[in-house]
Each structure stands twice: as structure tokens, then as C-alpha cells.
Amino acid sequence: MITVFGLLGSPSAELRASAAAADWVVGGRRHLDALAVPDARRITLGALRLAIAQIAALPPTSAVTVVASGDPLFFGVVRSLRAAGLQPRVVTAPSSIAAAFAAVGVPWDDAVVVSAHGRPLGRGLNLARAYPKVAVFTSAENGVRELAAGLAGLSRRFVLAERLGEDDERVLILDASQALTVEPREPNVVLIVTPSTLDDDPPWAAVQAAPDRADRPQVAAAAAVAFVRMLPEPGDLVWVTGPLADELAALADWAGAAVTTVASGEPDLILTDDLRNLSGRSPRCVVLTTPHPDPLPAGYRWSAESIGDHHLTTGVRA
Ligand SMILES: C[S@@+](CC[C@H](N)C(=O)[O-])C[C@H]1O[C@@H](n2cnc3c(N)ncnc32)[C@H](O)[C@@H]1O
Known part of the structure; x- marks a missing residue:
């Protein structure tokens, strides 16, 4: 039998008893030390x-206790165990994200949660550009300072919630310049919010439970086609310039993608990318609205069409 316990703070009596009786106890050194395994x-x-x-190689009769931080069902170990064909019993605990929001008393049913733990920061930064309330699982390399640097110029507050549940728990509310220079303690999560988010709660959007009746951007046919060729999604960054820029920006924003408006110039192009590729070397999609270079860059699936007065040349990275 495999039992996975979530842990945020002190181990419960049930976890201590399970760890004491188990043939094997699996966890980070910090957790195993706390349980004196x-x-x-x-x-x-x-x-x-x-x-x-x-774990998979152990005899099925083995008693295995797994200790995982926070809620093991939320960005946690249970997904990997199940992917290996194992079906553990789960005793959950609050997620560190839930505890961070609790520390500042802010609802999080409308938050976007993203992990930068062992992953690049780019998509998290794009989500924080596009949404007012974003929670980030961090790591030592991808933490609050890197997030603040990536969001320079944007009006955001950073809630740095360190070592939640531990005796030395610390929760700081930082502006951008404080976030750039703070010395974070591990582990931590970071909430990135617009300044008003900490004070005012918008009504719950209920996006999955009820239709959203808000007006949609109304655009010219060429912008609609260009958008459909790109189909940006949350976590993408869309650069816009040229005559369709405002309309494309409105559509991309509606889709939850971040938008950067680039000063109009040569060529009039519209592209989506992620932050790692800000130099434009490998955008995912490109829409050219002026006569295109010949030959077109390799590595894209190109299509060409005339919509109204616009000749669109659209490339999606192959
Ligand atoms: C693999 S994720 C696991 C998340 C976990 N399932 C949860 O719900 O909190 C590990 C990340 O969780 C966050 N974390 C875990 N324990 C924490 C704690 N006590 N205080 C603050 N953040 C914590 C850190 O961002 C860490 O990099």
C-alpha cells in the first residue's frame, strides 16, 4: 500500500504514525529529517x-509512505505515481498557493497558477502580463527577482511567501524595485497581482459555470483571419505592429495572451512568440501584411491569402 501525505508545516500525528510503521518513507531530505526516518x-x-x-519495483505488500509538500494532487507527485501505474491513497494538505493567498486574505478562485519549478519562466511572465492575479511555484533559479526583472515597466505587486507553515515563515508584499533586490528564502511561492487586486475583489467571473456576456472585440475580416492563423493561447506573447495591430492586440488579449505593441516599421508584421525569443529569431507564428520577403524564412508552414485590402502571408512554425 502506498500512501501519499501532503505536508505544509508540522507533520500530523497520522503522518508520524504512518512514517513510523512504513517499510519505506519517500520524501525530500527536509521532510524525512522532520519525521526522523x-x-x-x-x-x-x-x-x-x-x-x-x-517505488514501482518494491513488492506490492510493502508499506510505503510518501511525503510531499502542500497538496500532492496539485502540481504534485500523485500525477507521476499514477503515470507509473501506481494508485496511492492520498491524505491531502493545503497547497502552498492556498496558504500564500490565505496569508494576505485574498480569494484565489480567479487566480492563474503556473509552475516555474524546473521550467523556463517565459510562459509565467506572459501570464503575469495578461492576467491580474497569477501565482507562481518558484525555484532558486526562477524566483521573485527574475519575475520582477521580466516584468519591468508593468504595474504589479509581488507577494513573496516563504517557508509557509514553518517556524520561520515570512510573507512580504513588495513593489517592483523591492522584488528585484530581496533575498528570498527557499521554498517560496510568488503571487503577482495588479495593485488593486490586494484591496478590491471583482465579482467571481464563473467562466466555466456561466456564459461570459461581455462584449467581444469586433474586428475587420483580415484581422479575424490573421488571428485564426495564429490562435494564441494563455502563456503566449503576441507582438503586433502594422495596420491590423490594434485589432489583433484586442483579440490576443481576449484569448489571454500577452501583447506587446512594436513601433510600426519595416516590415509590417505580426508575430507570436514567447519571451525567450524576444529578438524575433524563432517566432511561433508570423503574419506579414506587406509584400513578403522572397524567399520566405525556412522552418515555417506558410500560407498566403488576400482579405479585403490586406495581403496576409502567415507562417506557423513547423
Ligand atoms: C513541486 S512544487 C509542489 C507544490 C505542492 N504540491 C503544493 O501544492 O504546494 C514545489 C514548489 O512548491 C512551493 N512550496 C512547497 N513548499 C512550500 C512552502 N512550505 N512554502 C512556500 N512554498 C512552498 C515552492 O514554490 C516549491 O518550489
Whole structure:
């Protein structure tokens, strides 16, 4: 039997009893130390894949206790265990994201949650550009300072919630310049919010439970076609310039993509990209509204069409 316990703060009596009785206890060193698990019964988490292979190879009669931070069903270990064909019992705990919002008393049913734990920051930054309330699982390399640097010029507050549930828990509300220079303690999560978000709650949008009756952007046919060729999604960054820029920006914003307006120039192009490619070297999609270069850059699936007065040349990265 495998039992996964979430843990934020002090271990419960149930977790202590389970760890004491288990043949194997799996977790980070910090958690195993807190439970005083002897070396002989430890599987210490470094690479998750190795630990899961070890668990999968144990006799089915083994009693295994897995300790995971926060809610193990939310950006947690249970997904990987199930992917390996294992079906653990789960005793959950509050997620660190829930605890961070609780620390500032702000509802989070309308928050966007993204992980930069072992992943590039680009999509998290784009989400924070597009949405007023974004929660980020961080790592030592991708933390509050890198987030603040990537969002320079944008009006945002940063809630840095460190070591939640621990004796030395600390929660700071920082402006952009403070966020750039703070010395964060690990582990932590960061909430990135517009300044009003900490004080005012918009009505719950209920997007999945009820239709959103807000007006949609109304655009010319050429902009509609260009948008459909790109189909940007939350986490993408859309650059816009040229005659369709405002209409494309409105559509991209509606889709939850971040938008950067580039001063009009040569050529009039519209592209989506992620932040790593801000130089424009490998955009995912390009729409050219002026005569296109010949030959067109390799690595894209190109299509050409005339819509009204616009000749659109659209390239989607192959
Ligand atoms: C793999 S994710 C697991 C998240 C977990 N399932 C949850 O619901 O909190 C690990 C990340 O969770 C966050 N985290 C875990 N424990 C934390 C704590 N006590 N205080 C603040 N953040 C924590 C950190 O951002 C860390 O990099």
C-alpha cells in the first residue's frame, strides 16, 4: 500500500504514525529529517523519476509512505505515481498557493497558477502580463527577482511567501524595485497581482459555470483571419505592429495572451512568440501584411491569402 501525505508545516500525528510503521518513507531530505526516518528506510527525493522507479519495483505488500509538500494532487507527485501505474491513497494538505493567498486574505478562485519549478519562466511572465492575479511555484533559479526583472515597466505587486507553515515563515508584499533586490528564502511561492487586486475583489467571473456576456472585440475580416492563423493561447506573447495591430492586440488579449505593441516599421508584421525569443529569431507564428520577403524564412508552414485590402502571408512554425 502506498500512501501519499501532503505536508505544509508540522507533520500530523497520522503522518508520524504512518512514517513510523512504513517499510519505506519517500520524501525530500527536509521532510524525512522532520519525521526522523532512519537511513535504512529512506528513499530520498532528488530525481523524481528514479524514486518512482524504486517505488514501482518494491513488492506490492510493502508499506510505503510518501511525503510531499502542500497538496500532492496539485502540481504534485500523485500525477507521476499514477503515470507509473501506481494508485496511492492520498491524505491531502493545503497547497502552498492556498496558504500564500490565505496569508494576505485574498480569494484565489480567479487566480492563474503556473509552475516555474524546473521550467523556463517565459510562459509565467506572459501570464503575469495578461492576467491580474497569477501565482507562481518558484525555484532558486526562477524566483521573485527574475519575475520582477521580466516584468519591468508593468504595474504589479509581488507577494513573496516563504517557508509557509514553518517556524520561520515570512510573507512580504513588495513593489517592483523591492522584488528585484530581496533575498528570498527557499521554498517560496510568488503571487503577482495588479495593485488593486490586494484591496478590491471583482465579482467571481464563473467562466466555466456561466456564459461570459461581455462584449467581444469586433474586428475587420483580415484581422479575424490573421488571428485564426495564429490562435494564441494563455502563456503566449503576441507582438503586433502594422495596420491590423490594434485589432489583433484586442483579440490576443481576449484569448489571454500577452501583447506587446512594436513601433510600426519595416516590415509590417505580426508575430507570436514567447519571451525567450524576444529578438524575433524563432517566432511561433508570423503574419506579414506587406509584400513578403522572397524567399520566405525556412522552418515555417506558410500560407498566403488576400482579405479585403490586406495581403496576409502567415507562417506557423513547423
Ligand atoms: C513541486 S512544487 C509542489 C507544490 C505542492 N504540491 C503544493 O501544492 O504546494 C514545489 C514548489 O512548491 C512551493 N512550496 C512547497 N513548499 C512550500 C512552502 N512550505 N512554502 C512556500 N512554498 C512552498 C515552492 O514554490 C516549491 O518550489
